Amino acid sequence: xxxxxxxxxxxxxxxxxxxxxxDKAAFKELFDHFAPRVKGYLMRLGAGSAVAEDLAQxxxxxxxRKAVQFDPAKASASTWVFTIARNLRIDAIRKxxxxxxxxxxxxxxxSSERSSDENLDWAKAEDRLREALxxxxxxxxxxVELSFxxxxxxxxxxxxxxxxxxxxxSRIRLAMAQLxxxxxxxx
Amino acid sequence: MTIMHHPGDELLLSYALGASNEPVSLLVGxxxxxxxxxxxxxxxxxxxxxxxxxxxxxxxxxxxxxQAVLSRLDDNVPDLARPRQTSGDVPLALRAYIGNEFSKVRxxxxxxxxxxxxxxxRGGTRARLIRARPGAAVSTHSHRGEEWTLxxxxxxxxxxxxxxxxxxxxxxxxxxxxxxxxDGPVCINLAVTDAPLVFKDLLPSIIxxxxxx
Numbered sequence: 001x002x003x004x005x006x007x008x009x010x011x012x013x014x015x016x017x018x019x020x021x022x023d024k025a026a027f028k029e030l031f032d033h034f035a036p037r038v039k040g041y042l043m044r045l046g047a048g049s050a051v052a053e054d055l056a057q058x059x060x061x062x063x064x065r066k067a068v069q070f071d072p073a074k075a076s077a078s079t080w081v082f083t084i085a086r087n088l089r090i091d092a093i094r095k096x097x098x099x100x101x102x103x104x105x106x107x108x109x110x111s112s113e114r115s116s117d118e119n120l121d122w123a124k125a126e127d128r129l130r131e132a133l134x135x136x137x138x139x140x141x142x143x144v145e146l147s148f149x150x151x152x153x154x155x156x157x158x159x160x161x162x163x164x165x166x167x168x169x170s171r172i173r174l175a176m177a178q179l180x181x182x183x184x185x186x187x
Numbered sequence: 188m189t190i191m192h193h194p195g196d197e198l199l200l201s202y203a204l205g206a207s208n209e210p211v212s213l214l215v216g217x218x219x220x221x222x223x224x225x226x227x228x229x230x231x232x233x234x235x236x237x238x239x240x241x242x243x244x245x246x247x248x249x250x251x252x253x254q255a256v257l258s259r260l261d262d263n264v265p266d267l268a269r270p271r272q273t274s275g276d277v278p279l280a281l282r283a284y285i286g287n288e289f290s291k292v293r294x295x296x297x298x299x300x301x302x303x304x305x306x307x308x309r310g311g312t313r314a315r316l317i318r319a320r321p322g323a324a325v326s327t328h329s330h331r332g333e334e335w336t337l338x339x340x341x342x343x344x345x346x347x348x349x350x351x352x353x354x355x356x357x358x359x360x361x362x363x364x365x366x367x368x369x370d371g372p373v374c375i376n377l378a379v380t381d382a383p384l385v386f387k388d389l390l391p392s393i394i395x396x397x398x399x400x
Contacts (some may be wrong), residue, residue: 004272008241017359019265020266021302022374024257025394026362027260028253028257028351029259031253031256032253033360034254035248036245036246036247037240037241037243038240038319039245039246039248040243040244040245040246041240041243044243044248049226049246053248053249053252056248056252057252057256060256061256061259061260061263064263064265065258065263065264065265065266066265067265067267068265068266075233075234075237076234076237077237078237078238078240078241079233079236079237079238080237081240082233082236082237083233083236084241085367086204086205086236087205089205090205095303096208096209096212096309097209097214097283098205098209098216099209099213099216099217099281099283100216100279100280100282101220101226101229101279101281102208102279102280105207108398122234125234126234126237126238126241129234129235129237129238129271130238130241130242133235133239133242139203144200144235145239147200147201147204147206148204148206148236148239149195150206151205151206151302152206152241153201153207153208153211153312153381154197154201154340155332155333155352169195169196169197170199170352172200173195173196173197174194174243176196176231176307177233178199179231179232179235180228183234187317
């Protein structure tokens with residue numbers, strides 16, 4: 001059951017329709033797009049099908065509850081859903097806390113420079129990122145993908161690949177420079 | 188405040204993509220309270236996570252799952268307000284472990300001028316706070332694995348430089364160092380090690396074994 005990839009801007013609009021109008025038709029469309037991908041992501045990380053499906057449902061319910069907080073100036077809908085899935089997985093499967101940075105932190109260092117990111121269209125940036133990910137040299141793409149899907153520290157990833165940790169670190173640095181470059185092409 | 192020493196892309200990426208364990212996430216999450224540069228990096232890396240989620244091969248969903256979720260929607264009221272945070276000098280990510288105020292942390296004395304407070308261990312990775320009064324030093328040591336030290340208050344220096352609030356020092360097994368707390372406010376660090384320290388001299392190594400350094 002391959003579902004077509006939705007346009008990033010449309011996904012943003014659907015999340016906003018849920019947040020502002022509790023729009024169930026919009027929610028259905030988001031479910032059809034995200035639930036199979038979140039389940040696929042969780043299974044790639046080692047969850048069994050039943051556990052992954054339950055958790056994917058929880059991710060969608062969290063989307064419903066928190067859609068009102070969704071801010072397209074900060075992240076695309078896919079990124080926002082990814083962070084929800086990431087956090088629920090750590091909580092439910094790894095049974096760990098995830099100490100979070102929080103924008104409401106009273107001890108927060110104030111942002112001195114106003115970054116141009118406030119004007120970044122994250123939906124468009126996502127398309128550029130996906131292209132940049134495809135363009136990464138194979139050995140860089142491999143360490144980024146393992147960071148996403150292996151659930152282990154880089155020392156373990158390095159051992160598995162039979163590489164020195166320093167090599168894995170430098171590949172990550174090179175890959176991130178490429179991805180930042182793609183984000184840097186502000187629209 | 189300008190942060191001079193950052194955790195490095197590999198730690199930020201592990202944190203952003205959900206691969207880092209709890210002690211490392213605690214270190215990175217706390218560093219982000221100090222560092223706008225790394226906050227921007229993590230946001231970019233999360234965007235990469237979102238892009239990768241779009242390209243994950245979808246897994247078939249049970250035909251009744253949508254109906255099951257739809258029937259639960261009306262019981263799930265929107266989360267409108269975010270909880271207000273109370274005052275205190277401890278960065279938010281650390282509060283679940285030590286409370287809101289550094290002055291209320293319960294310390295375990297280790298050596299003259301030195302105290303620590305174990306926080307948590309996951310696998311072989313441990314997080315603890317270390318408090319060093321001005322002039323106090325940790326004996327020359329290296330590490331079997333990696334160690335990351337995040338300065339929370341005060342500052343310290345060693346052979347490699349000066350570390351101030353928000354700075355993260357990363358050390359690997361080939362580095363022997365002797366950190367000394369500087370004059371001024373008491374130096375409190377969050378230290379995360381993925382293996383026990385190796386001391387150069389016998390006595391500190393015994394102390395190390397007793398106190399779990």
